[in-house]
Amino acid sequence: MANNLVGFFDWFGSLGIFFWKVLRAAVSPPYEWRELIRQLDEVGSQSLPLVALAGAAVGAVLSMEVRSSMVRFGATAMLPSAVIYSVIQEMGPTITGLVVSGRVGAGIGAELASMKVTEQIDAIEASAINPYRLLAATRILACILMLPLLTVAADACGVLMGWVAQTLTQPISLHQFIDTGFRGSTLKDFLPPTFKTCVFGLIIGLIACFQGMRTRGGAEGVGRAATSSVVIASLFVILADVVLVKFILVVFQ
Amino acid sequence: MATVSTIPTSTQDPEEHFNAAVIAVEELRKSFDGRVVLNGVSLTVRRGETLAVLGRSGTGKSVLLRLIIGLEIPDSGSICVQGSNIAGLSIDRMSEIRKKMGFLFQHAALYDSLTVGENVAFPLEHHRPDLSRSERDDRVRKLLAEVGLEDASGKMPSDISGGMQKRAGLARALALEPEILLLDEPTAGLDPISSGEIDELVLKLQRERQMASIVVTHDLHSAKTIANRLAILNEGNVVIEGRFEDLERSDIEFVKQFLKQS
Numbered sequence: 001m002a003n004n005l006v007g008f009f010d011w012f013g014s015l016g017i018f019f020w021k022v023l024r025a026a027v028s029p030p031y032e033w034r035e036l037i038r039q040l041d042e043v044g045s046q047s048l049p050l051v052a053l054a055g056a057a058v059g060a061v062l063s064m065e066v067r068s069s070m071v072r073f074g075a076t077a078m079l080p081s082a083v084i085y086s087v088i089q090e091m092g093p094t095i096t097g098l099v100v101s102g103r104v105g106a107g108i109g110a111e112l113a114s115m116k117v118t119e120q121i122d123a124i125e126a127s128a129i130n131p132y133r134l135l136a137a138t139r140i141l142a143c144i145l146m147l148p149l150l151t152v153a154a155d156a157c158g159v160l161m162g163w164v165a166q167t168l169t170q171p172i173s174l175h176q177f178i179d180t181g182f183r184g185s186t187l188k189d190f191l192p193p194t195f196k197t198c199v200f201g202l203i204i205g206l207i208a209c210f211q212g213m214r215t216r217g218g219a220e221g222v223g224r225a226a227t228s229s230v231v232i233a234s235l236f237v238i239l240a241d242v243v244l245v246k247f248i249l250v251v252f253q
Numbered sequence: 254m255a256t257v258s259t260i261p262t263s264t265q266d267p268e269e270h271f272n273a274a275v276i277a278v279e280e281l282r283k284s285f286d287g288r289v290v291l292n293g294v295s296l297t298v299r300r301g302e303t304l305a306v307l308g309r310s311g312t313g314k315s316v317l318l319r320l321i322i323g324l325e326i327p328d329s330g331s332i333c334v335q336g337s338n339i340a341g342l343s344i345d346r347m348s349e350i351r352k353k354m355g356f357l358f359q360h361a362a363l364y365d366s367l368t369v370g371e372n373v374a375f376p377l378e379h380h381r382p383d384l385s386r387s388e389r390d391d392r393v394r395k396l397l398a399e400v401g402l403e404d405a406s407g408k409m410p411s412d413i414s415g416g417m418q419k420r421a422g423l424a425r426a427l428a429l430e431p432e433i434l435l436l437d438e439p440t441a442g443l444d445p446i447s448s449g450e451i452d453e454l455v456l457k458l459q460r461e462r463q464m465a466s467i468v469v470t471h472d473l474h475s476a477k478t479i480a481n482r483l484a485i486l487n488e489g490n491v492v493i494e495g496r497f498e499d500l501e502r503s504d505i506e507f508v509k510q511f512l513k514q515s
Contacts, residue, residue: 030379119362126322126358127376127425128351130344 018132018210022140025133032134039142043104047150054099055154056161058091059083063165079166080181087158089193090245096151097200097237100143102230105208108139109229112212113222121213136213140205147201151194192252196244200237207233274333275300275433275465276321281330282489283316290316292489293330300432301463303455305470305480307511312486314469315359318435321467322356323347334433352380355426355464359438361418363410369421370406373397376428396424400454416447423454434458434466440475452478473512485511 066082112135115121124131163177208229215225274297283291290313298304306314319325321332323339332339334350342350363372373393377384384392397403400420405413410421419439426434439455440448452475459466459479470476476483477497484494485508493500493508500508 114365118365119358119360120364122319122324123356123358123362123364123425125324126351126354126356127379127429128348129376129379130348 015210021132022136025130026137032138035134035138039138043142044146047100047103051096051099051150051154052157054095055092056157058095059087059158059162060165062086063162080177083162084159084181088155088190092155092158093151093193093197094241096154098234101204101233101237105204105229105233106226108208109212110222110226113215113225116213116215117218117221136209139209143201143205144198147197148194151197188252192248199240203236204233275335277333279331282328289489294491298465298467300465303466303480305468305476305483307476308486314486315437318437318469322354352429353431354433355431357422357426357436357439361422363418363421365410369408373424373428400424416443432464434464436468438470440472455479
Protein backbone atom coordinates (compact mmCIF):
# COMPACT_ATOMS: atom_id res chain seq x y z
CA MET A 1 0.00 0.00 0.00
CA ALA A 2 2.76 2.44 1.04
CA ASN A 3 4.75 1.44 -2.05
CA ASN A 4 1.76 2.08 -4.30
CA LEU A 5 1.29 5.50 -2.75
CA VAL A 6 4.97 6.35 -3.22
CA GLY A 7 4.77 5.06 -6.81
CA PHE A 8 1.69 7.21 -7.44
CA PHE A 9 3.38 10.42 -6.24
CA ASP A 10 6.63 9.44 -7.96
CA TRP A 11 4.74 9.10 -11.26
CA PHE A 12 3.13 12.53 -10.89
CA GLY A 13 6.44 14.11 -9.88
CA SER A 14 8.22 12.59 -12.88
CA LEU A 15 5.37 13.71 -15.17
CA GLY A 16 5.74 17.26 -13.85
CA ILE A 17 9.50 17.27 -14.44
CA PHE A 18 8.96 15.81 -17.94
CA PHE A 19 6.39 18.51 -18.76
CA TRP A 20 8.77 21.24 -17.58
CA LYS A 21 11.59 19.87 -19.77
CA VAL A 22 9.26 19.70 -22.79
CA LEU A 23 7.95 23.22 -22.16
CA ARG A 24 11.48 24.63 -21.88
CA ALA A 25 12.56 22.82 -25.04
CA ALA A 26 9.43 23.87 -26.96
CA VAL A 27 9.82 27.62 -26.40
CA SER A 28 13.52 27.82 -27.26
CA PRO A 29 14.94 27.62 -30.81
CA PRO A 30 15.71 25.79 -33.03
CA TYR A 31 12.09 24.91 -33.79
CA GLU A 32 11.38 21.54 -35.38
CA TRP A 33 8.88 22.72 -38.04
CA ARG A 34 9.32 19.73 -40.34
CA GLU A 35 8.68 17.21 -37.60
CA LEU A 36 5.69 19.28 -36.38
CA ILE A 37 4.12 19.20 -39.85
CA ARG A 38 4.71 15.44 -40.04
CA GLN A 39 2.99 15.02 -36.68
CA LEU A 40 0.09 17.28 -37.64
CA ASP A 41 -0.52 14.94 -40.55
CA GLU A 42 -0.09 11.86 -38.38
CA VAL A 43 -2.44 13.07 -35.64
CA GLY A 44 -4.89 14.99 -37.85
CA SER A 45 -5.28 13.51 -41.33
CA GLN A 46 -4.67 9.94 -40.24
CA SER A 47 -7.25 10.13 -37.42
CA LEU A 48 -9.89 11.92 -39.46
CA PRO A 49 -11.73 8.87 -40.91
CA LEU A 50 -11.99 7.16 -37.52
CA VAL A 51 -13.11 10.31 -35.72
CA ALA A 52 -15.65 11.13 -38.45
CA LEU A 53 -17.07 7.59 -38.30
CA ALA A 54 -17.30 7.68 -34.49
CA GLY A 55 -18.98 11.10 -34.60
CA ALA A 56 -21.47 9.90 -37.23
CA ALA A 57 -22.35 6.82 -35.19
CA VAL A 58 -22.89 8.87 -32.04
CA GLY A 59 -25.09 11.36 -33.93
CA ALA A 60 -27.28 8.57 -35.35
CA VAL A 61 -27.62 6.72 -32.03
CA LEU A 62 -28.32 9.95 -30.15
CA SER A 63 -31.02 10.94 -32.63
CA MET A 64 -32.77 7.55 -32.30
CA GLU A 65 -32.50 7.42 -28.50
CA VAL A 66 -33.56 11.04 -27.93
CA ARG A 67 -36.46 10.61 -30.31
CA SER A 68 -38.06 7.84 -28.22
CA SER A 69 -37.84 10.05 -25.10
CA MET A 70 -39.14 13.13 -26.91
CA VAL A 71 -42.11 11.21 -28.31
CA ARG A 72 -43.01 10.10 -24.76
CA PHE A 73 -43.14 13.77 -23.64
CA GLY A 74 -44.65 15.09 -26.88
CA ALA A 75 -41.65 17.28 -27.56
CA THR A 76 -40.44 16.00 -30.97
CA ALA A 77 -40.04 19.60 -32.17
CA MET A 78 -37.12 19.88 -29.72
CA LEU A 79 -35.31 16.94 -31.34
CA PRO A 80 -32.95 18.92 -33.66
CA SER A 81 -31.85 21.14 -30.77
CA ALA A 82 -31.37 18.17 -28.44
CA VAL A 83 -29.25 16.31 -31.00
CA ILE A 84 -27.17 19.33 -32.05
CA TYR A 85 -26.52 20.58 -28.52
CA SER A 86 -25.67 17.09 -27.25
CA VAL A 87 -23.32 16.36 -30.12
CA ILE A 88 -21.50 19.70 -30.16
CA GLN A 89 -21.38 20.40 -26.45
CA GLU A 90 -20.48 17.01 -25.12
CA MET A 91 -20.54 13.90 -27.31
CA GLY A 92 -18.38 15.21 -30.18
CA PRO A 93 -15.52 16.51 -27.99
CA THR A 94 -15.55 13.50 -25.66
CA ILE A 95 -15.73 10.89 -28.41
CA THR A 96 -12.96 12.67 -30.33
CA GLY A 97 -10.82 12.76 -27.19
CA LEU A 98 -11.31 9.06 -26.53
CA VAL A 99 -10.84 7.96 -30.16
CA VAL A 100 -7.64 10.02 -30.52
CA SER A 101 -6.48 8.79 -27.14
CA GLY A 102 -6.83 5.22 -28.44
CA ARG A 103 -5.33 5.69 -31.89
CA VAL A 104 -2.74 8.42 -31.38
CA GLY A 105 -1.95 7.70 -27.71
CA ALA A 106 -1.13 4.07 -28.45
CA GLY A 107 0.81 5.05 -31.57
CA ILE A 108 2.96 7.66 -29.85
CA GLY A 109 3.48 5.47 -26.76
CA ALA A 110 4.58 2.46 -28.81
CA GLU A 111 6.74 4.47 -31.25
CA LEU A 112 8.67 6.34 -28.57
CA ALA A 113 8.97 3.25 -26.37
CA SER A 114 10.39 1.30 -29.30
CA MET A 115 12.86 4.14 -29.97
CA LYS A 116 13.79 4.19 -26.30
CA VAL A 117 14.54 0.47 -25.97
CA THR A 118 16.57 0.42 -29.19
CA GLU A 119 18.64 3.43 -27.99
CA GLN A 120 17.38 5.64 -30.84
CA ILE A 121 16.41 8.38 -28.35
CA ASP A 122 19.90 8.18 -26.82
CA ALA A 123 21.31 8.43 -30.35
CA ILE A 124 19.30 11.62 -30.93
CA GLU A 125 20.65 13.07 -27.68
CA ALA A 126 24.19 11.95 -28.51
CA SER A 127 23.83 13.83 -31.83
CA ALA A 128 23.35 17.04 -29.78
CA ILE A 129 19.63 17.17 -30.62
CA ASN A 130 17.17 17.71 -27.76
CA PRO A 131 14.75 14.73 -27.86
CA TYR A 132 12.23 16.64 -25.73
CA ARG A 133 12.04 19.25 -28.50
CA LEU A 134 12.20 16.92 -31.50
CA LEU A 135 10.02 14.05 -30.27
CA ALA A 136 7.83 15.22 -27.39
CA ALA A 137 7.12 18.92 -28.04
CA THR A 138 6.15 18.33 -31.68
CA ARG A 139 3.80 15.46 -30.84
CA ILE A 140 2.14 17.26 -27.94
CA LEU A 141 1.69 20.45 -29.97
CA ALA A 142 0.24 18.46 -32.88
CA CYS A 143 -2.31 16.86 -30.51
CA ILE A 144 -3.23 20.27 -29.02
CA LEU A 145 -3.72 21.84 -32.47
CA MET A 146 -5.51 18.95 -34.18
CA LEU A 147 -8.01 17.95 -31.48
CA PRO A 148 -10.33 20.98 -32.01
CA LEU A 149 -10.27 20.47 -35.79
CA LEU A 150 -11.03 16.77 -35.44
CA THR A 151 -13.82 17.68 -33.01
CA VAL A 152 -15.39 19.97 -35.60
CA ALA A 153 -15.28 17.07 -38.08
CA ALA A 154 -16.86 14.69 -35.53
CA ASP A 155 -19.52 17.30 -34.72
CA ALA A 156 -20.35 17.83 -38.40
CA CYS A 157 -20.67 14.09 -39.05
CA GLY A 158 -22.69 13.64 -35.85
CA VAL A 159 -25.18 16.38 -36.76
CA LEU A 160 -25.44 15.08 -40.33
CA MET A 161 -26.12 11.49 -39.23
CA GLY A 162 -28.49 12.79 -36.52
CA TRP A 163 -30.48 14.41 -39.28
CA VAL A 164 -30.36 11.23 -41.44
CA ALA A 165 -31.67 9.14 -38.53
CA GLN A 166 -34.40 11.72 -37.84
CA THR A 167 -35.46 12.08 -41.44
CA LEU A 168 -35.77 8.32 -41.94
CA THR A 169 -38.52 8.31 -39.28
CA GLN A 170 -40.01 11.75 -39.80
CA PRO A 171 -38.81 13.48 -42.98
CA ILE A 172 -37.34 16.95 -42.43
CA SER A 173 -34.99 18.96 -44.65
CA LEU A 174 -31.37 19.40 -43.53
CA HIS A 175 -31.82 23.18 -43.69
CA GLN A 176 -34.83 23.05 -41.39
CA PHE A 177 -33.10 20.57 -39.03
CA ILE A 178 -30.08 22.85 -38.66
CA ASP A 179 -32.14 26.04 -38.52
CA THR A 180 -34.34 24.67 -35.74
CA GLY A 181 -31.42 23.09 -33.92
CA PHE A 182 -29.26 26.23 -33.78
CA ARG A 183 -32.13 28.65 -33.10
CA GLY A 184 -31.32 30.99 -30.19
CA SER A 185 -27.80 29.70 -29.81
CA THR A 186 -24.64 31.82 -29.73
CA LEU A 187 -20.95 31.10 -30.33
CA LYS A 188 -20.56 30.87 -26.54
CA ASP A 189 -22.55 27.64 -26.69
CA PHE A 190 -20.20 25.98 -29.14
CA LEU A 191 -16.70 27.46 -29.00
CA PRO A 192 -15.75 26.59 -25.39
CA PRO A 193 -16.74 22.90 -25.74
CA THR A 194 -14.76 22.69 -29.00
CA PHE A 195 -11.65 24.38 -27.65
CA LYS A 196 -11.70 22.39 -24.42
CA THR A 197 -10.34 19.56 -26.56
CA CYS A 198 -7.01 21.43 -26.67
CA VAL A 199 -6.69 20.29 -23.05
CA PHE A 200 -7.55 16.72 -24.14
CA GLY A 201 -4.81 17.02 -26.77
CA LEU A 202 -2.31 18.17 -24.15
CA ILE A 203 -3.25 15.25 -21.90
CA ILE A 204 -3.04 12.64 -24.69
CA GLY A 205 0.25 13.92 -26.13
CA LEU A 206 1.91 14.50 -22.77
CA ILE A 207 0.99 11.14 -21.25
CA ALA A 208 1.80 9.14 -24.40
CA CYS A 209 5.20 10.83 -24.79
CA PHE A 210 5.95 10.45 -21.08
CA GLN A 211 5.00 6.77 -20.97
CA GLY A 212 6.91 6.08 -24.19
CA MET A 213 10.11 7.91 -23.27
CA ARG A 214 10.41 6.37 -19.78
CA THR A 215 9.95 2.78 -20.97
CA ARG A 216 12.34 0.05 -19.92
CA GLY A 217 12.75 -3.51 -21.03
CA GLY A 218 12.37 -4.78 -24.59
CA ALA A 219 9.18 -5.72 -26.43
CA GLU A 220 7.26 -6.18 -23.19
CA GLY A 221 8.10 -2.62 -22.19
CA VAL A 222 6.88 -1.34 -25.57
CA GLY A 223 3.56 -3.16 -25.15
CA ARG A 224 3.20 -1.86 -21.61
CA ALA A 225 3.88 1.71 -22.73
CA ALA A 226 1.28 1.53 -25.51
CA THR A 227 -1.38 0.08 -23.19
CA SER A 228 -0.67 2.44 -20.30
CA SER A 229 -0.66 5.44 -22.66
CA VAL A 230 -4.20 4.65 -23.82
CA VAL A 231 -5.58 3.71 -20.40
CA ILE A 232 -4.11 6.66 -18.49
CA ALA A 233 -4.80 9.21 -21.25
CA SER A 234 -8.44 8.04 -21.62
CA LEU A 235 -8.98 8.18 -17.87
CA PHE A 236 -7.51 11.67 -17.63
CA VAL A 237 -9.54 12.87 -20.64
CA ILE A 238 -12.75 11.79 -18.89
CA LEU A 239 -11.70 13.36 -15.58
CA ALA A 240 -10.61 16.57 -17.31
CA ASP A 241 -13.97 16.67 -19.09
CA VAL A 242 -15.81 16.78 -15.76
CA VAL A 243 -13.68 19.69 -14.56
CA LEU A 244 -13.85 21.54 -17.88
CA VAL A 245 -17.64 21.21 -18.19
CA LYS A 246 -18.04 22.76 -14.74
CA PHE A 247 -15.49 25.47 -15.63
CA ILE A 248 -17.32 26.32 -18.88
CA LEU A 249 -20.67 26.43 -17.09
CA VAL A 250 -19.30 28.82 -14.46
CA VAL A 251 -17.35 31.08 -16.80
CA PHE A 252 -19.39 31.19 -20.01
CA GLN A 253 -23.05 30.58 -19.02
CA MET B 254 39.47 -0.36 -4.02
CA ALA B 255 41.61 -2.48 -6.35
CA THR B 256 45.18 -1.50 -7.09
CA VAL B 257 45.55 0.39 -10.35
CA SER B 258 48.65 -0.33 -12.35
CA THR B 259 49.32 2.47 -14.81
CA ILE B 260 52.21 1.95 -17.15
CA PRO B 261 53.59 5.17 -18.64
CA THR B 262 53.62 5.17 -22.41
CA SER B 263 55.41 8.42 -23.05
CA THR B 264 58.12 10.59 -21.56
CA GLN B 265 55.90 13.71 -21.31
CA ASP B 266 55.91 15.47 -17.95
CA PRO B 267 52.61 15.07 -16.04
CA GLU B 268 51.39 18.65 -16.58
CA GLU B 269 51.98 18.51 -20.31
CA HIS B 270 50.31 15.10 -20.37
CA PHE B 271 47.20 16.47 -18.61
CA ASN B 272 47.00 19.53 -20.84
CA ALA B 273 47.13 17.35 -23.91
CA ALA B 274 44.27 15.18 -22.67
CA VAL B 275 41.17 15.50 -24.83
CA ILE B 276 39.20 13.37 -22.39
CA ALA B 277 40.20 13.25 -18.73
CA VAL B 278 38.10 11.16 -16.36
CA GLU B 279 38.91 11.50 -12.64
CA GLU B 280 37.64 9.30 -9.80
CA LEU B 281 34.36 8.58 -11.59
CA ARG B 282 31.69 6.79 -9.57
CA LYS B 283 28.31 5.58 -10.75
CA SER B 284 25.78 3.20 -9.25
CA PHE B 285 22.35 2.01 -10.30
CA ASP B 286 19.74 1.09 -7.67
CA GLY B 287 22.46 0.73 -5.04
CA ARG B 288 24.69 -1.47 -7.25
CA VAL B 289 28.08 0.14 -7.75
CA VAL B 290 29.09 -0.04 -11.42
CA LEU B 291 32.04 2.37 -11.54
CA ASN B 292 33.99 2.94 -8.35
CA GLY B 293 36.61 5.62 -8.90
CA VAL B 294 37.66 5.23 -12.54
CA SER B 295 40.36 7.57 -13.84
CA LEU B 296 41.44 7.64 -17.50
CA THR B 297 42.87 10.07 -20.01
CA VAL B 298 42.86 10.02 -23.79
CA ARG B 299 44.95 12.36 -25.92
CA ARG B 300 44.47 13.64 -29.45
CA GLY B 301 45.17 11.02 -32.08
CA GLU B 302 45.13 8.26 -29.49
CA THR B 303 42.82 5.26 -29.24
CA LEU B 304 42.15 3.74 -25.83
CA ALA B 305 40.47 0.33 -25.70
CA VAL B 306 38.49 -0.42 -22.55
CA LEU B 307 38.13 -4.13 -21.86
CA GLY B 308 36.50 -6.11 -19.10
CA ARG B 309 33.92 -8.70 -18.21
CA SER B 310 30.25 -8.11 -19.04
CA GLY B 311 28.53 -5.77 -16.60
CA THR B 312 31.70 -4.05 -15.41
CA GLY B 313 30.46 -0.66 -16.59
CA LYS B 314 32.35 -0.25 -19.87
CA SER B 315 29.33 1.04 -21.78
CA VAL B 316 28.25 3.12 -18.78
CA LEU B 317 31.65 4.83 -18.92
CA LEU B 318 31.00 5.90 -22.54
CA ARG B 319 27.45 7.02 -21.71
CA LEU B 320 28.83 9.14 -18.85
CA ILE B 321 31.41 10.75 -21.11
CA ILE B 322 28.80 11.81 -23.66
CA GLY B 323 26.42 12.95 -20.92
CA LEU B 324 23.68 10.33 -21.35
CA GLU B 325 24.15 9.40 -17.68
CA ILE B 326 25.03 11.65 -14.74
CA PRO B 327 27.90 10.51 -12.48
CA ASP B 328 27.41 10.14 -8.73
CA SER B 329 30.81 11.78 -8.19
CA GLY B 330 34.06 12.45 -10.00
CA SER B 331 34.77 14.65 -12.98
CA ILE B 332 34.74 14.23 -16.75
CA CYS B 333 36.68 16.88 -18.65
CA VAL B 334 36.20 17.01 -22.40
CA GLN B 335 38.65 19.37 -24.10
CA GLY B 336 39.17 21.08 -20.76
CA SER B 337 35.47 21.57 -19.88
CA ASN B 338 34.03 19.64 -16.97
CA ILE B 339 30.72 18.38 -18.35
CA ALA B 340 29.11 17.99 -14.89
CA GLY B 341 26.42 20.61 -14.47
CA LEU B 342 26.76 22.07 -17.98
CA SER B 343 23.64 23.66 -19.49
CA ILE B 344 21.87 21.74 -22.26
CA ASP B 345 23.12 24.22 -24.87
CA ARG B 346 26.75 23.98 -23.71
CA MET B 347 26.50 20.19 -23.54
CA SER B 348 25.11 20.18 -27.07
CA GLU B 349 28.13 22.15 -28.27
CA ILE B 350 30.43 19.53 -26.72
CA ARG B 351 28.39 16.65 -28.14
CA LYS B 352 28.76 18.11 -31.64
CA LYS B 353 32.48 17.40 -31.29
CA MET B 354 31.81 13.78 -30.37
CA GLY B 355 30.78 10.84 -32.51
CA PHE B 356 29.13 7.90 -30.76
CA LEU B 357 28.67 4.44 -32.25
CA PHE B 358 26.12 2.50 -30.21
CA GLN B 359 26.47 -1.22 -29.56
CA HIS B 360 23.49 -2.04 -31.78
CA ALA B 361 24.10 0.94 -34.09
CA ALA B 362 20.78 2.57 -32.96
CA LEU B 363 19.91 3.67 -36.49
CA TYR B 364 16.57 5.50 -36.77
CA ASP B 365 14.37 2.73 -38.12
CA SER B 366 11.91 5.06 -39.88
CA LEU B 367 14.69 6.65 -41.96
CA THR B 368 16.81 5.20 -44.75
CA VAL B 369 20.54 4.68 -44.26
CA GLY B 370 21.26 7.89 -46.18
CA GLU B 371 18.71 9.86 -44.15
CA ASN B 372 20.27 8.49 -40.95
CA VAL B 373 23.66 9.85 -41.98
CA ALA B 374 22.11 13.15 -43.10
CA PHE B 375 20.19 13.54 -39.81
CA PRO B 376 22.91 15.33 -37.76
CA LEU B 377 23.80 17.49 -40.77
CA GLU B 378 20.19 18.60 -41.25
CA HIS B 379 20.03 19.73 -37.63
CA HIS B 380 23.47 21.24 -37.15
CA ARG B 381 24.59 22.39 -40.57
CA PRO B 382 21.75 24.54 -41.95
CA ASP B 383 24.43 26.40 -43.93
CA LEU B 384 24.82 23.38 -46.24
CA SER B 385 22.63 23.31 -49.32
CA ARG B 386 20.67 20.15 -50.15
CA SER B 387 23.20 19.13 -52.81
CA GLU B 388 26.17 19.81 -50.50
CA ARG B 389 24.52 17.71 -47.80
CA ASP B 390 23.75 14.88 -50.20
CA ASP B 391 27.31 15.02 -51.45
CA ARG B 392 28.68 14.79 -47.94
CA VAL B 393 26.38 11.84 -47.14
CA ARG B 394 27.58 10.07 -50.30
CA LYS B 395 31.21 10.60 -49.29
CA LEU B 396 30.62 9.36 -45.74
CA LEU B 397 28.82 6.26 -46.99
CA ALA B 398 31.62 5.62 -49.49
CA GLU B 399 34.13 5.97 -46.69
CA VAL B 400 32.47 3.11 -44.78
CA GLY B 401 31.85 1.07 -47.94
CA LEU B 402 28.08 1.59 -48.08
CA GLU B 403 27.73 3.72 -51.20
CA ASP B 404 24.99 1.42 -52.56
CA ALA B 405 22.96 1.24 -49.34
CA SER B 406 21.88 4.88 -49.11
CA GLY B 407 18.24 4.19 -50.01
CA LYS B 408 17.87 1.03 -47.95
CA MET B 409 16.07 0.84 -44.61
CA PRO B 410 18.15 -0.21 -41.59
CA SER B 411 16.08 -3.40 -41.23
CA ASP B 412 17.09 -4.44 -44.77
CA ILE B 413 20.85 -4.46 -44.15
CA SER B 414 23.10 -6.80 -42.14
CA GLY B 415 24.42 -6.15 -38.62
CA GLY B 416 27.88 -5.30 -39.96
CA MET B 417 26.41 -2.84 -42.45
CA GLN B 418 24.32 -1.28 -39.68
CA LYS B 419 27.47 -0.77 -37.60
CA ARG B 420 29.18 0.86 -40.58
CA ALA B 421 26.15 3.08 -41.21
CA GLY B 422 26.18 4.01 -37.51
CA LEU B 423 29.86 4.88 -37.86
CA ALA B 424 29.14 7.06 -40.91
CA ARG B 425 26.44 8.88 -38.90
CA ALA B 426 28.86 9.30 -35.97
CA LEU B 427 31.39 10.89 -38.35
CA ALA B 428 28.89 13.21 -40.06
CA LEU B 429 29.79 16.31 -38.02
CA GLU B 430 33.53 15.60 -38.33
CA PRO B 431 34.00 14.94 -34.60
CA GLU B 432 37.28 15.35 -32.77
CA ILE B 433 36.35 12.54 -30.37
CA LEU B 434 35.01 9.12 -31.30
CA LEU B 435 33.35 6.79 -28.81
CA LEU B 436 32.75 3.24 -30.02
CA ASP B 437 30.64 0.84 -27.98
CA GLU B 438 31.41 -2.77 -28.95
CA PRO B 439 32.01 -1.99 -32.63
CA THR B 440 32.67 -5.64 -33.52
CA ALA B 441 30.22 -7.40 -31.16
CA GLY B 442 28.04 -9.97 -32.90
CA LEU B 443 29.94 -9.75 -36.18
CA ASP B 444 31.69 -12.55 -38.05
CA PRO B 445 35.53 -12.41 -38.12
CA ILE B 446 35.61 -10.92 -41.64
CA SER B 447 33.15 -8.13 -40.79
CA SER B 448 35.01 -7.51 -37.51
CA GLY B 449 38.25 -7.18 -39.45
CA GLU B 450 36.61 -4.74 -41.86
CA ILE B 451 35.38 -2.57 -38.98
CA ASP B 452 38.86 -2.64 -37.40
CA GLU B 453 40.44 -1.62 -40.72
CA LEU B 454 37.92 1.18 -41.03
CA VAL B 455 38.60 2.51 -37.52
CA LEU B 456 42.36 2.37 -38.16
CA LYS B 457 41.95 4.23 -41.45
CA LEU B 458 39.85 6.91 -39.76
CA GLN B 459 42.44 7.27 -37.02
CA ARG B 460 45.22 7.74 -39.55
CA GLU B 461 43.26 10.27 -41.59
CA ARG B 462 41.46 12.26 -38.89
CA GLN B 463 43.66 12.04 -35.80
CA MET B 464 40.67 11.80 -33.43
CA ALA B 465 40.82 10.87 -29.76
CA SER B 466 38.92 7.59 -29.45
CA ILE B 467 37.67 5.29 -26.75
CA VAL B 468 36.66 1.80 -27.88
CA VAL B 469 34.74 -0.41 -25.49
CA THR B 470 35.10 -4.02 -26.52
CA HIS B 471 35.24 -7.66 -25.46
CA ASP B 472 37.33 -8.47 -28.48
CA LEU B 473 40.99 -8.53 -27.40
CA HIS B 474 42.18 -9.12 -30.97
CA SER B 475 40.27 -6.05 -32.16
CA ALA B 476 41.56 -3.99 -29.20
CA LYS B 477 45.15 -5.01 -30.02
CA THR B 478 44.65 -4.00 -33.64
CA ILE B 479 43.08 -0.58 -33.22
CA ALA B 480 44.21 0.77 -29.84
CA ASN B 481 47.41 2.49 -28.75
CA ARG B 482 46.59 1.76 -25.14
CA LEU B 483 44.34 -0.71 -23.35
CA ALA B 484 42.62 -0.48 -19.98
CA ILE B 485 41.01 -3.40 -18.19
CA LEU B 486 38.05 -2.74 -15.90
CA ASN B 487 37.12 -5.05 -13.05
CA GLU B 488 34.65 -4.50 -10.23
CA GLY B 489 34.26 -0.84 -11.13
CA ASN B 490 37.98 0.00 -11.26
CA VAL B 491 40.73 0.16 -13.84
CA VAL B 492 43.04 -2.68 -12.82
CA ILE B 493 45.68 -1.97 -15.47
CA GLU B 494 46.27 0.52 -18.25
CA GLY B 495 49.04 0.48 -20.85
CA ARG B 496 50.19 -1.02 -24.16
CA PHE B 497 49.30 -4.62 -24.94
CA GLU B 498 52.89 -5.77 -24.33
CA ASP B 499 52.73 -4.13 -20.90
CA LEU B 500 49.53 -5.99 -20.11
CA GLU B 501 51.16 -9.25 -21.18
CA ARG B 502 54.00 -8.62 -18.76
CA SER B 503 51.65 -7.82 -15.86
CA ASP B 504 51.69 -10.12 -12.84
CA ILE B 505 48.17 -9.12 -11.71
CA GLU B 506 46.20 -12.37 -11.48
CA PHE B 507 43.00 -10.97 -13.01
CA VAL B 508 44.89 -9.53 -15.99
CA LYS B 509 46.71 -12.82 -16.60
CA GLN B 510 43.42 -14.72 -16.41
CA PHE B 511 41.64 -12.21 -18.67
CA LEU B 512 44.34 -12.36 -21.36
CA LYS B 513 44.48 -16.17 -21.13
CA GLN B 514 40.70 -16.58 -21.51
CA SER B 515 40.55 -14.05 -24.36
